[in-house]
Amino acid sequence: MEAIEQFAWIGWLALIAIFLAVEMVSGELTFLMLGLGGVFGLGSGLLGAPLWLQVIVAAAAAVALLVFVRPPLLRRLRRGADPKAFNVDALVGLSGVVTETVTAMSGRVKLVNGDSWSARVRGDRSLAPQTPITVESIQGATAFVTTRTPEES
Known part of the structure:
Protein backbone atom coordinates (compact mmCIF):
# COMPACT_ATOMS: atom_id res chain seq x y z
CA MET A 1 0.00 0.00 0.00
CA ARG A 79 -22.73 34.50 -25.54
CA GLY A 80 -21.29 35.40 -28.94
CA ALA A 81 -22.79 32.43 -30.79
CA ASP A 82 -24.77 33.20 -33.91
CA PRO A 83 -28.44 32.66 -33.01
CA LYS A 84 -29.54 32.40 -36.64
CA ALA A 85 -30.24 29.02 -38.16
CA PHE A 86 -28.01 27.94 -41.04
CA ASN A 87 -27.73 25.18 -43.61
CA VAL A 88 -30.98 23.24 -44.06
CA ASP A 89 -32.32 24.52 -40.72
CA ALA A 90 -32.52 27.99 -42.29
CA LEU A 91 -34.86 26.66 -45.00
CA VAL A 92 -37.62 25.69 -42.56
CA GLY A 93 -40.34 28.34 -42.80
CA LEU A 94 -39.06 29.66 -46.13
CA SER A 95 -41.68 30.30 -48.79
CA GLY A 96 -41.64 29.37 -52.46
CA VAL A 97 -43.73 28.12 -55.33
CA VAL A 98 -44.48 24.70 -56.81
CA THR A 99 -42.73 24.15 -60.17
CA GLU A 100 -43.77 20.51 -60.74
CA THR A 101 -46.86 18.96 -59.14
CA VAL A 102 -46.04 17.97 -55.56
CA THR A 103 -47.55 14.76 -54.16
CA ALA A 104 -46.73 12.46 -51.27
CA MET A 105 -44.22 10.72 -53.60
CA SER A 106 -42.55 13.45 -55.67
CA GLY A 107 -42.52 17.01 -56.93
CA ARG A 108 -40.33 20.13 -57.18
CA VAL A 109 -40.49 23.57 -55.65
CA LYS A 110 -38.50 26.78 -56.09
CA LEU A 111 -37.80 28.67 -52.88
CA VAL A 112 -37.51 32.44 -52.50
CA ASN A 113 -33.74 32.11 -52.02
CA GLY A 114 -33.48 30.69 -55.58
CA ASP A 115 -32.94 27.06 -54.59
CA SER A 116 -34.88 24.34 -56.36
CA TRP A 117 -35.76 21.35 -54.18
CA SER A 118 -37.41 18.00 -54.59
CA ALA A 119 -40.54 18.18 -52.47
CA ARG A 120 -43.35 16.14 -50.97
CA VAL A 121 -46.54 16.83 -49.09
CA ARG A 122 -47.86 14.86 -46.16
CA GLY A 123 -51.12 13.04 -46.65
CA ASP A 124 -53.20 12.25 -49.70
CA ARG A 125 -53.23 15.58 -51.51
CA SER A 126 -51.29 17.21 -54.31
CA LEU A 127 -50.19 20.76 -55.04
CA ALA A 128 -50.43 22.10 -58.58
CA PRO A 129 -47.73 24.22 -60.25
CA GLN A 130 -47.65 27.89 -59.18
CA THR A 131 -49.15 27.06 -55.75
CA PRO A 132 -47.47 29.14 -53.01
CA ILE A 133 -45.84 26.92 -50.38
CA THR A 134 -43.94 27.07 -47.09
CA VAL A 135 -41.24 24.57 -46.07
CA GLU A 136 -42.31 22.52 -43.04
CA SER A 137 -39.17 20.41 -42.71
CA ILE A 138 -36.19 19.02 -44.58
CA GLN A 139 -35.46 15.30 -44.59
CA GLY A 140 -32.33 14.44 -46.51
CA ALA A 141 -32.61 16.17 -49.90
CA THR A 142 -36.39 16.49 -49.80
CA ALA A 143 -38.41 19.45 -48.57
CA PHE A 144 -41.76 18.68 -46.96
CA VAL A 145 -44.05 21.57 -47.83
CA THR A 146 -47.52 22.89 -47.12
CA THR A 147 -49.63 25.48 -48.89
CA ARG A 148 -48.98 29.06 -47.84
CA THR A 149 -51.94 30.95 -46.46
CA PRO A 150 -52.70 34.47 -47.79
CA GLU A 151 -51.61 36.14 -44.50
CA GLU A 152 -48.13 34.54 -44.84
CA SER A 153 -47.56 36.20 -48.24
Whole structure:
Protein backbone atom coordinates (compact mmCIF):
# COMPACT_ATOMS: atom_id res chain seq x y z
CA MET A 1 0.00 0.00 0.00
CA GLU A 2 2.92 2.30 0.74
CA ALA A 3 4.28 1.86 -2.79
CA ILE A 4 0.90 2.85 -4.25
CA GLU A 5 0.80 6.02 -2.14
CA GLN A 6 4.42 6.81 -3.00
CA PHE A 7 3.75 6.70 -6.76
CA ALA A 8 0.16 8.01 -6.72
CA TRP A 9 1.36 11.19 -8.44
CA ILE A 10 1.93 9.15 -11.62
CA GLY A 11 -1.68 7.99 -11.53
CA TRP A 12 -2.87 11.56 -11.02
CA LEU A 13 -0.83 12.79 -13.99
CA ALA A 14 -2.19 10.00 -16.19
CA LEU A 15 -5.76 10.72 -15.09
CA ILE A 16 -5.34 14.46 -15.72
CA ALA A 17 -3.89 13.77 -19.18
CA ILE A 18 -6.80 11.45 -20.06
CA PHE A 19 -9.38 14.01 -18.89
CA LEU A 20 -7.71 16.78 -20.88
CA ALA A 21 -7.54 14.63 -24.01
CA VAL A 22 -11.25 13.77 -23.74
CA GLU A 23 -12.02 17.46 -23.14
CA MET A 24 -10.29 18.42 -26.38
CA VAL A 25 -12.71 16.15 -28.23
CA SER A 26 -15.90 17.06 -26.34
CA GLY A 27 -15.41 20.79 -25.72
CA GLU A 28 -18.13 20.94 -23.06
CA LEU A 29 -15.78 21.80 -20.14
CA THR A 30 -16.91 18.79 -18.09
CA PHE A 31 -13.68 16.85 -18.41
CA LEU A 32 -11.65 20.03 -17.94
CA MET A 33 -13.28 20.43 -14.52
CA LEU A 34 -12.57 16.78 -13.71
CA GLY A 35 -8.96 17.26 -14.80
CA LEU A 36 -8.65 20.32 -12.58
CA GLY A 37 -10.08 18.26 -9.73
CA GLY A 38 -7.28 15.81 -10.43
CA VAL A 39 -4.78 18.69 -10.15
CA PHE A 40 -6.13 19.38 -6.65
CA GLY A 41 -5.75 15.68 -5.80
CA LEU A 42 -2.19 15.73 -7.14
CA GLY A 43 -1.43 18.88 -5.15
CA SER A 44 -2.73 17.38 -1.93
CA GLY A 45 -0.64 14.28 -2.56
CA LEU A 46 2.48 16.36 -3.10
CA LEU A 47 1.74 18.08 0.23
CA GLY A 48 1.77 14.67 1.95
CA ALA A 49 -1.92 13.77 2.19
CA PRO A 50 -2.78 10.06 2.28
CA LEU A 51 -4.33 8.55 -0.85
CA TRP A 52 -7.86 8.42 0.56
CA LEU A 53 -7.70 12.15 1.34
CA GLN A 54 -6.29 12.88 -2.15
CA VAL A 55 -9.31 11.18 -3.72
CA ILE A 56 -11.73 13.12 -1.48
CA VAL A 57 -9.99 16.44 -2.27
CA ALA A 58 -10.04 15.68 -6.01
CA ALA A 59 -13.71 14.66 -5.97
CA ALA A 60 -14.77 17.69 -3.89
CA ALA A 61 -12.83 20.08 -6.12
CA ALA A 62 -14.25 18.51 -9.30
CA VAL A 63 -17.83 18.75 -8.00
CA ALA A 64 -17.31 22.37 -6.90
CA LEU A 65 -15.83 23.29 -10.28
CA LEU A 66 -18.65 21.53 -12.14
CA VAL A 67 -21.32 23.29 -10.09
CA PHE A 68 -19.85 26.78 -9.65
CA VAL A 69 -17.34 27.40 -12.45
CA ARG A 70 -18.56 25.46 -15.50
CA PRO A 71 -22.04 27.07 -15.93
CA PRO A 72 -20.79 30.70 -16.03
CA LEU A 73 -17.95 29.70 -18.34
CA LEU A 74 -20.37 28.01 -20.76
CA ARG A 75 -22.66 31.07 -20.73
CA ARG A 76 -19.70 33.31 -21.46
CA LEU A 77 -18.45 31.08 -24.28
CA ARG A 78 -21.87 30.83 -25.92
CA ARG A 79 -22.73 34.50 -25.54
CA GLY A 80 -21.29 35.40 -28.94
CA ALA A 81 -22.79 32.43 -30.79
CA ASP A 82 -24.77 33.20 -33.91
CA PRO A 83 -28.44 32.66 -33.01
CA LYS A 84 -29.54 32.40 -36.64
CA ALA A 85 -30.24 29.02 -38.16
CA PHE A 86 -28.01 27.94 -41.04
CA ASN A 87 -27.73 25.18 -43.61
CA VAL A 88 -30.98 23.24 -44.06
CA ASP A 89 -32.32 24.52 -40.72
CA ALA A 90 -32.52 27.99 -42.29
CA LEU A 91 -34.86 26.66 -45.00
CA VAL A 92 -37.62 25.69 -42.56
CA GLY A 93 -40.34 28.34 -42.80
CA LEU A 94 -39.06 29.66 -46.13
CA SER A 95 -41.68 30.30 -48.79
CA GLY A 96 -41.64 29.37 -52.46
CA VAL A 97 -43.73 28.12 -55.33
CA VAL A 98 -44.48 24.70 -56.81
CA THR A 99 -42.73 24.15 -60.17
CA GLU A 100 -43.77 20.51 -60.74
CA THR A 101 -46.86 18.96 -59.14
CA VAL A 102 -46.04 17.97 -55.56
CA THR A 103 -47.55 14.76 -54.16
CA ALA A 104 -46.73 12.46 -51.27
CA MET A 105 -44.22 10.72 -53.60
CA SER A 106 -42.55 13.45 -55.67
CA GLY A 107 -42.52 17.01 -56.93
CA ARG A 108 -40.33 20.13 -57.18
CA VAL A 109 -40.49 23.57 -55.65
CA LYS A 110 -38.50 26.78 -56.09
CA LEU A 111 -37.80 28.67 -52.88
CA VAL A 112 -37.51 32.44 -52.50
CA ASN A 113 -33.74 32.11 -52.02
CA GLY A 114 -33.48 30.69 -55.58
CA ASP A 115 -32.94 27.06 -54.59
CA SER A 116 -34.88 24.34 -56.36
CA TRP A 117 -35.76 21.35 -54.18
CA SER A 118 -37.41 18.00 -54.59
CA ALA A 119 -40.54 18.18 -52.47
CA ARG A 120 -43.35 16.14 -50.97
CA VAL A 121 -46.54 16.83 -49.09
CA ARG A 122 -47.86 14.86 -46.16
CA GLY A 123 -51.12 13.04 -46.65
CA ASP A 124 -53.20 12.25 -49.70
CA ARG A 125 -53.23 15.58 -51.51
CA SER A 126 -51.29 17.21 -54.31
CA LEU A 127 -50.19 20.76 -55.04
CA ALA A 128 -50.43 22.10 -58.58
CA PRO A 129 -47.73 24.22 -60.25
CA GLN A 130 -47.65 27.89 -59.18
CA THR A 131 -49.15 27.06 -55.75
CA PRO A 132 -47.47 29.14 -53.01
CA ILE A 133 -45.84 26.92 -50.38
CA THR A 134 -43.94 27.07 -47.09
CA VAL A 135 -41.24 24.57 -46.07
CA GLU A 136 -42.31 22.52 -43.04
CA SER A 137 -39.17 20.41 -42.71
CA ILE A 138 -36.19 19.02 -44.58
CA GLN A 139 -35.46 15.30 -44.59
CA GLY A 140 -32.33 14.44 -46.51
CA ALA A 141 -32.61 16.17 -49.90
CA THR A 142 -36.39 16.49 -49.80
CA ALA A 143 -38.41 19.45 -48.57
CA PHE A 144 -41.76 18.68 -46.96
CA VAL A 145 -44.05 21.57 -47.83
CA THR A 146 -47.52 22.89 -47.12
CA THR A 147 -49.63 25.48 -48.89
CA ARG A 148 -48.98 29.06 -47.84
CA THR A 149 -51.94 30.95 -46.46
CA PRO A 150 -52.70 34.47 -47.79
CA GLU A 151 -51.61 36.14 -44.50
CA GLU A 152 -48.13 34.54 -44.84
CA SER A 153 -47.56 36.20 -48.24
